[in-house]
Amino acid sequence: MNIYDLVIKNAQIADPENQKIFHGNLAVENGKIASITSENIRGRKEIDAKSCIVCPGFIDIHAHIDGNMSYGELSLVQGITTTVGGNCGGGPTNLNKFFETQNKNGFPINQLQFIGHSFSLRYKVGIDNPYINATKTQIGEMKKLLEKEFANGAVGLSFGLEYAPGSSFEEVIALSKLASQYKKLISIHTRLKAPDDLESLKEAVKISEITGALVQVSHLVYQYGEGVMTEALGILDKARKNGVNIWADSGMYTSFATGITTSVFDEDHIKKFGWKFSDLYIASGKLKGKCLTKKLYDKMRQNDEDAVIICYTGVEEEIYEALLRDYVVLSSDTGPSPTGDIGEGHPQNCGTFPRFFKKMVREKKYLSLIDAIKKCTLIPANILGLKNKGRLSAGCDGDLVIFDIDTIEDKSDFLGKGRPDAYPNGVHYVIVNGHVVAEYGKIKKDILPGRAIKMN
Numbered sequence: 528m529n530i531y532d533l534v535i536k537n538a539q540i541a542d543p544e545n546q547k548i549f550h551g552n553l554a555v556e557n558g559k560i561a562s563i564t565s566e567n568i569r570g571r572k573e574i575d576a577k578s579c580i581v582c583p584g585f586i587d588i589h590a591h592i593d594g595n596m597s598y599g600e601l602s603l604v605q606g607i608t609t610t611v612g613g614n615c616g617g618g619p620t621n622l623n624k625f626f627e628t629q630n631k632n633g634f635p636i637n638q639l640q641f642i643g644h645s646f647s648l649r650y651k652v653g654i655d656n657p658y659i660n661a662t663k664t665q666i667g668e669m670k671k672l673l674e675k676e677f678a679n680g681a682v683g684l685s686f687g688l689e690y691a692p693g694s695s696f697e698e699v700i701a702l703s704k705l706a707s708q709y710k711k712l713i714s715i716h717t718r719l720k721a722p723d724d725l726e727s728l729k730e731a732v733k734i735s736e737i738t739g740a741l742v743q744v745s746h747l748v749y750q751y752g753e754g755v756m757t758e759a760l761g762i763l764d765k766a767r768k769n770g771v772n773i774w775a776d777s778g779m780y781t782s783f784a785t786g787i788t789t790s791v792f793d794e795d796h797i798k799k800f801g802w803k804f805s806d807l808y809i810a811s812g813k814l815k816g817k818c819l820t821k822k823l824y825d826k827m828r829q830n831d832e833d834a835v836i837i838c839y840t841g842v843e844e845e846i847y848e849a850l851l852r853d854y855v856v857l858s859s860d861t862g863p864s865p866t867g868d869i870g871e872g873h874p875q876n877c878g879t880f881p882r883f884f885k886k887m888v889r890e891k892k893y894l895s896l897i898d899a900i901k902k903c904t905l906i907p908a909n910i911l912g913l914k915n916k917g918r919l920s921a922g923c924d925g926d927l928v929i930f931d932i933d934t935i936e937d938k939s940d941f942l943g944k945g946r947p948d949a950y951p952n953g954v955h956y957v958i959v960n961g962h963v964v965a966e967y968g969k970i971k972k973d974i975l976p977g978r979a980i981k982m983n
């Protein structure tokens with residue numbers, strides 16, 4: 528009898544490709560799925576799943592972990608086995624070095640990287656004012672850098688247009704054309720000049736229409752979850768019906784987090800969105816937990832470059848409205864706190880995926896379990912071009928999560944209400960490339976099987 532590296536027995540196996548959940552056993556060998564069977568099989572390590580769900584590890588298509596170990600662990604305990612960094616126009620630019628360092632040191636989960644335009648590439652070519660246009664020469668330089676990083680294995684190009692209002696359409700299209708030429712994905716944090724600025728979403732559609740590139744609209748609820756979601760989804764529905772290759776993602780919260788010095792918190796912008804200082808609270812550093820006041824705002828804009836601010840906004844029902852569309856996948860938008868302290872920042876960093884299953888499957892019954900799993904596995908894998916992830920066939924990567932649909936829930940909360948880094952319940956095992964890395968919320972810190980994956 529064949530003895531496998533790892534066998535998971537007595538499982539409810541959820542296969543998103545075949546849209547089926549069935550009782551069985553699963554074997555992993557050399558980091559890959561080796562067999563799924565109803566027969567009794569043996570392993571050097573055996574896990575009794577106790578009739579819990581076994582499915583492909585979750586893929587988080589929109590995050591900002593970028594090699595930060597502590598925040599990688601907060602993703603891991605949610606069941607995320609692959610995260611995608613470099614979103615919203617930021618993140619590392621020298622990907623050769625990034626991949627090499629990550630793979631030398633190891634990481635709990637797998638990582639893919641975008642190359643960011645609005646902070647990273649613009650900064651590289653000497654643009655330090657987000658309100659100015661890039662010159663023709665600077666666009667040319669950005670194209671060269673981007674081309675190099677595509678060759679180095681970036682999964683795509685990311686825009687954070689709200690953070691760089693000076694980005695001209697010409698600049699955006701020139702880079703997007705290059706992405707299309709290299710068959711790379713483009714993620715777009717839209718320009719959003721006002722809370723109901725649907726033109727910014729039409730711009731994302733246009734980018735895909737003109738260049739033919741595959742476009743992923745980032746954190747849809749943080750952009751359009753303030754009363755215009757129905758119209759926003761209508762724009763995407765229509766574009767998709769016309770053959771535009773456009774997708775989107777959303778988290779499970781309406782309140783977003785971003786840096787205090789970004790253009791999102793320019794006085795003009797705050798006014799346009801109608802936010803009061805009491806809607807904005809400080810989520811990192813010495814002043815964490817406090818609401819902004821005009822005095823604190825002025826002081827922090829000048830001195831406290833990196834503080835994370837959480838903006839209380841949005842309509843909860845619009846989260847569900849968005850995530851019910853087949854083309855909208857789940858994402859966390861996890862972003863490390865500038866101080867590196869995991870007890871800071873947004874509860875999304877540790878709660879998004881468990882909260883999704885708790886709210887949308889168990890409590891509200893908006894989604895069937897297999898459809899919910901598909902949104903966290905197969906669909907993002909297909910968008911990203913990951914042929915060996917997000918599915919359970921023999922030969923696919925041994926990235927797996929075992930969870931209990933009856934108890935899975937987020938425990939993380941906003942500062943003042945709880946801990947943003949509290950581990951979720953109900954995620955029993957997380958397996959990355961065949962290695963058990965988390966077991967009932969305990970991380971095996973000496974096992975770092977995650978790979979930084981070059982996409983070529």
Ligand SMILES: [Zn+2]
Nearest residue numbers: 615716745746
């Ligand atoms: Zn963003």
